[in-house]
Amino acid sequence: MGQESVERILANPRFQELVAKRSRFAWTLSAIILAVFYGYILVVAFNPQVLAVPLGEGWTLTVGIPVGAGIIVLSFLLTWAYVTRANGEFERLNREVLEELNR
Amino acid sequence: MTARTFASAAAAGALFLASAMPAWAAGAIGGEVEKQAVNPTAIVMFLIFVAVTLGITYWAARRTKSAKDFYTAGGGITGFQNGLAIAGDYMSAATLLGLTGMVFTVGYDGFVYSISFLVGWPIILFLMAERLRNLGKFTFADITAYRLGRTEIRTLSACGSLSVVALYLIAQMVGAGKLIQLLFGLEYEWAVALVGVLMIAYVTFGGMIATTWVQIIKAVMLLSAGSFMALMALSQFGFNLNTMAQQAVEMHKLGQALMGPGSFLADPVSAVSLGMALMFGTAGLPHILMRFFTVSDAKEARKSVVYATGFIGYFFMVVGVLGLAAIVIVSKNPEFLGADGKLLGGSNMAVMHLAKAVGGDLFLGFISAVAFATILAVVAGLALAGASAVSHDLYASVFKKGQADERTEMRVSKIATLAMGVLAVGLGIAFENQNIAFMVGLAFAIAGSANFPVLILSMMWKGTTTRGALIGGFIGLATALTLVVLGPTIWVKILGFQTAVFPYEHPAIFSIPTAFFAIWFFSVTDRSKRAEEEKGRFPAQYVRSQTGLGAESASSH
Numbered sequence: 001m002g003q004e005s006v007e008r009i010l011a012n013p014r015f016q017e018l019v020a021k022r023s024r025f026a027w028t029l030s031a032i033i034l035a036v037f038y039g040y041i042l043v044v045a046f047n048p049q050v051l052a053v054p055l056g057e058g059w060t061l062t063v064g065i066p067v068g069a070g071i072i073v074l075s076f077l078l079t080w081a082y083v084t085r086a087n088g089e090f091e092r093l094n095r096e097v098l099e100e101l102n103r
Numbered sequence: 104m105t106a107r108t109f110a111s112a113a114a115a116g117a118l119f120l121a122s123a124m125p126a127w128a129a130g131a132i133g134g135e136v137e138k139q140a141v142n143p144t145a146i147v148m149f150l151i152f153v154a155v156t157l158g159i160t161y162w163a164a165r166r167t168k169s170a171k172d173f174y175t176a177g178g179g180i181t182g183f184q185n186g187l188a189i190a191g192d193y194m195s196a197a198t199l200l201g202l203t204g205m206v207f208t209v210g211y212d213g214f215v216y217s218i219s220f221l222v223g224w225p226i227i228l229f230l231m232a233e234r235l236r237n238l239g240k241f242t243f244a245d246i247t248a249y250r251l252g253r254t255e256i257r258t259l260s261a262c263g264s265l266s267v268v269a270l271y272l273i274a275q276m277v278g279a280g281k282l283i284q285l286l287f288g289l290e291y292e293w294a295v296a297l298v299g300v301l302m303i304a305y306v307t308f309g310g311m312i313a314t315t316w317v318q319i320i321k322a323v324m325l326l327s328a329g330s331f332m333a334l335m336a337l338s339q340f341g342f343n344l345n346t347m348a349q350q351a352v353e354m355h356k357l358g359q360a361l362m363g364p365g366s367f368l369a370d371p372v373s374a375v376s377l378g379m380a381l382m383f384g385t386a387g388l389p390h391i392l393m394r395f396f397t398v399s400d401a402k403e404a405r406k407s408v409v410y411a412t413g414f415i416g417y418f419f420m421v422v423g424v425l426g427l428a429a430i431v432i433v434s435k436n437p438e439f440l441g442a443d444g445k446l447l448g449g450s451n452m453a454v455m456h457l458a459k460a461v462g463g464d465l466f467l468g469f470i471s472a473v474a475f476a477t478i479l480a481v482v483a484g485l486a487l488a489g490a491s492a493v494s495h496d497l498y499a500s501v502f503k504k505g506q507a508d509e510r511t512e513m514r515v516s517k518i519a520t521l522a523m524g525v526l527a528v529g530l531g532i533a534f535e536n537q538n539i540a541f542m543v544g545l546a547f548a549i550a551g552s553a554n555f556p557v558l559i560l561s562m563m564w565k566g567t568t569t570r571g572a573l574i575g576g577f578i579g580l581a582t583a584l585t586l587v588v589l590g591p592t593i594w595v596k597i598l599g600f601q602t603a604v605f606p607y608e609h610p611a612i613f614s615i616p617t618a619f620f621a622i623w624f625f626s627v628t629d630r631s632k633r634a635e636e637e638k639g640r641f642p643a644q645y646v647r648s649q650t651g652l653g654a655e656s657a658s659s660h
Contacts, residue, residue, distance in 0.1 A: 022649075037378065048365070054362075062211070072416040082405070
């Protein structure tokens, strides 16, 4: 990969669009999972009784069970959301950038 | 068969995780335990597994022609297969035995631990997966040394990889020996040697192709066995989790407290530190990172993380159900209790007893074989990661300055695998009765504090220079190592001092920021001409990491 192609790609507005969109999306999703996880850990450390409340009258399962399972499901859904967009929209943009280089 | 006794036999599974657990969890596995009777089903199942995997190794050996085939399976693994293999790397015997044991002993806290173990994956996907695939070739040092000084940075990354691999491997070996001794009635030395021989066979002959398929088969076995067991257990409660939980609470000494967070993460510093160690340590484990080079492109690399996250997350939920089920089905059943009223083999055997209770001897045999297969698959991955660090980073890039021919490099990696196998067996035997509980924790600390910061900054921050990465990486390594030595596990439990100089089990909350700061500081103060050149090479690296232009492609098979 020559210096010239690097400069052409860096100057390509589509490339800039790709990088801007993708990093914004990636950092947003990262922020969500970090906030949720460390928020949860801090609740476990400082206010554990919140998670120990039973789900309702006559229930043994506590709030902590769906919350914990929810974090696992959320992790999966966020990765799924990222891949759907990255392998679709971002991959298309990426291909266009590379095709323009060969023109 | 003489029934020999040995102390804390079932430390087996716990050893992998114990370091990351508080003291009570490690203590829960104590006691003199009688070795279990030989289970013929287990042996037959295991022999079938070995036969199949050796068959695969033979097939893989014929397809392993180039260095690329050997290190990365020619880049021909699909996202789905790779996702299963990653999940396999992550679902070790420790997860199956240790996490169910934790839920069995302390309930909800075991679940918190599982969750901490999972959430690193989304971060790896969002910030690293495509960059790793686009920049990497065989090892993660290909990325850290992309624009930085080859000799220095390769040496640093190879040291980081080898330390992690060595610590992990010893812990796995000792755990494997004890587990096999317990489940199959085999002598400890023979068990360790057997694991070593099979590991060497898979890796030297079959390379990454065999290693990946062994991992995939085992992941499928583990997922199906876990699901089957959970369904069988739930069926006894009319598939009502709440009914099961109710009975568990009635039988457990913790009572309703079982269902909420307990003492495990009461100290916020330890809680956050553990979370950081698990999250960022994962992103610095060489045997995990190398999986990103086995797929054809960034697209497949991303897919593999989605599948991996799905499988691992699902498995952790199953593990929670199994732990809870074991409380009801196993904990008061005299068949599984020793004379002292404690669980035979300690809490880490809970899932094994559960297997027998819900599926009889046949299913227990199957689960035992799965546990053994799990260990084999994980050590094979570790050995391959270590061998690549020796042959590709140290030999070909540092010693031969990149002038090594491919055949010699492959030969070196096979010799390295052999040496590593012999060393692992030797150390496994030497450490049989040592307290090795700290080893996996230390491995995660080094991975998170030395490998991860250098890797992520070299990919993302233009200003990283060789000097910064080198000094910062070694400072991270030294900080992690020092704090672990001064911490409660080594300083107090092993060296016998009264109080720990460093009060926390996990150094991550201090050592990871220290490494980042040091890399930053020694990079910005680096005014050399070389530093300027290194920064000048960033744009090309950046374009490649974002677009995959010039990235390694899959070899044609």
